[in-house]
Amino acid sequence: MNNKIHNCIIIGSGPAGYSASIYAARYGLDPIIILGDLPGGQLTNTNYVDNYLGFPHGIDGNQFMDNCRKQAERFNVEILNESVYEVDLCNYIGGIHKIFFGKKKNNLLMSKGVIIATGSTPKCLGIKKERQLLGAGISFCATCDGFFHKGKDIAIVGGGDTALEDAHYLSRICKKVYLLVRKNYFRASKILQNNIIDNDNINVLFQSTISEIIGDNVLKAIKIFNHNTKKYQLKLISGLFIAIGHHPNTNIFKNKLNLNDKGFIIVKNGTTNTNIPGVFAAGDVQDPNYKQAITSAGSGCMAALDLEKYLYSL
Numbered sequence: 001m002n003n004k005i006h007n008c009i010i011i012g013s014g015p016a017g018y019s020a021s022i023y024a025a026r027y028g029l030d031p032i033i034i035l036g037d038l039p040g041g042q043l044t045n046t047n048y049v050d051n052y053l054g055f056p057h058g059i060d061g062n063q064f065m066d067n068c069r070k071q072a073e074r075f076n077v078e079i080l081n082e083s084v085y086e087v088d089l090c091n092y093i094g095g096i097h098k099i100f101f102g103k104k105k106n107n108l109l110m111s112k113g114v115i116i117a118t119g120s121t122p123k124c125l126g127i128k129k130e131r132q133l134l135g136a137g138i139s140f141c142a143t144c145d146g147f148f149h150k151g152k153d154i155a156i157v158g159g160g161d162t163a164l165e166d167a168h169y170l171s172r173i174c175k176k177v178y179l180l181v182r183k184n185y186f187r188a189s190k191i192l193q194n195n196i197i198d199n200d201n202i203n204v205l206f207q208s209t210i211s212e213i214i215g216d217n218v219l220k221a222i223k224i225f226n227h228n229t230k231k232y233q234l235k236l237i238s239g240l241f242i243a244i245g246h247h248p249n250t251n252i253f254k255n256k257l258n259l260n261d262k263g264f265i266i267v268k269n270g271t272t273n274t275n276i277p278g279v280f281a282a283g284d285v286q287d288p289n290y291k292q293a294i295t296s297a298g299s300g301c302m303a304a305l306d307l308e309k310y311l312y313s314l
C-alpha cells in the first residue's frame with residue numbers, strides 16, 4: 001500500500017475528467033486520473049462531434065478524446081487504466097479521502113482532494129440494431145445530432161421532459177417528427193405537453209413502441225407497434241432519437257454523497273462543491289440538464305479551480 005497523500009485524484013476520463021486534470025496539473029496539484037471502463041468517456045461512441053467550439057469541420061469523438069489524453073500527458077498527468085470500486089470519503093475539512101481501485105484490495109490512493117467525473121450512461125431501448133446504428137442515424141442527443149437531419153423525417157422515443165423538449169426543438173428543423181410514447185399519456189410537464197399538442201409538425205403516437213429497426217449500415221426506417229390497435233406501421237426516417245433518460249454513474253457514491261432523486265450528485269449552486277469538503281463533481285454526473293461535452297469540460301475546469309481554492313485554504 002502506498003501511504004502518499006495526494007492533492008487531486010480524478011475519477012473518470014471524459015471531457016470533464018481530462019479538463020480537470022489539465023487545469024489541476026497546471027496549478028501544480030500533480031493530479032492522477034483514473035480512466036474507468038470507458039477510457040475517453042461517452043464521446044468515444046460517436047464518430048462525429050460537430051458542436052464543440054474550435055473545430056470548424058467537426059471531429060471524430062475518439063480523435064477528440066485522444067487529443068485530450070495527449071494534452072493531459074503533456075502536463076505530466078498520471079494516468080491509471082483502472083476503475084474505482086469503492087470510496088471512503090472523510091466528512092471534515094482537511095480530511096483524507098480513500099479511493100479503492102482495480103481488482104486487488106490493496107489498490108488504494110489517499111488524497112485531500114477528489115474530483116468525480118464519472119459521467120452518465122444513456123438508457124437504451126434494448127432493440128436489435130440500436131447499438132449497431134448508433135451514430136448512423138440513431139442518437140441519444142438531439143442537441144448534438146439534430147442538425148444532421150435538417151429538412152428530413154425523424155422519430156423520437158420518450159414521453160418525459162427531455163423527449164418533449166427534443167421534439168419541440170427538432171420540429172423547427174426537421175420536416176416531420178414522430179413522437180413515440182409507450183404509455184397513453186405524457187410524463188412531461190403540462191407546459192411542454194401544450195407546446196407539443198399545438199405543433200402541427202409533431203405527430204404523437206401514444207401506446208407505441210418500436211418493434212424493428214431497419215437498415216444495415218445506416219438507419220432507413222422503423223416498424224412501430226401500436227399496443228392499443230395491435231397494428232404495425234412502417235415509417236421511413238433518417239434519424240431516431242432515444243430520449244428515455246440517463247443513468248448517472250454514481251453507484252459507488254450512494255450513501256456517501258448527497259444525490260438527487262435520479263442519482264445525480266448534488267453540487268452547491270454555481271460551484272462544483274459536493275456536501276463533502278474536498279470532494280467536487282464535474283460533468284454529466286452532476287448535470288441532469290445540459291449533458292454536453294463542452295459543459296462537461298467547463299465544469300471540469302471549475303472543479304480544478306474549486307479544489308485548488310480549497311487546498312489553498314487548508
Ligand SMILES: Cc1cc2nc3c(=O)[nH]c(=O)nc-3n(C[C@H](O)[C@H](O)[C@H](O)COP(=O)(O)OP(=O)(O)OC[C@H]3O[C@@H](n4cnc5c(N)ncnc54)[C@H](O)[C@@H]3O)c2cc1C
Binds near residue numbers: 042048051141
Ligand atoms: C453517442 C453519443 C454522442 C454524443 N455526441 C455529442 C456531441 O456531438 N456533442 C456533445 O457536446 N456531446 C455529445 N454527447 C454527450 C457527451 O458525450 C457527454 O455530455 C460528455 O461525454 C460527458 O462528459 P463527462 O466527462 O461528464 O462524462 P463521460 O463522457 O460520461 O465519461 C465518464 C467517465 O467516467 C469513467 N467512470 C465511470 N465510472 C467509473 C469508475 N467507477 N471508476 C473510474 N472511472 C469511472 C468512465 O470510464 C468515463 O471515462 C454524446 C453522447 C453520446 C452517448
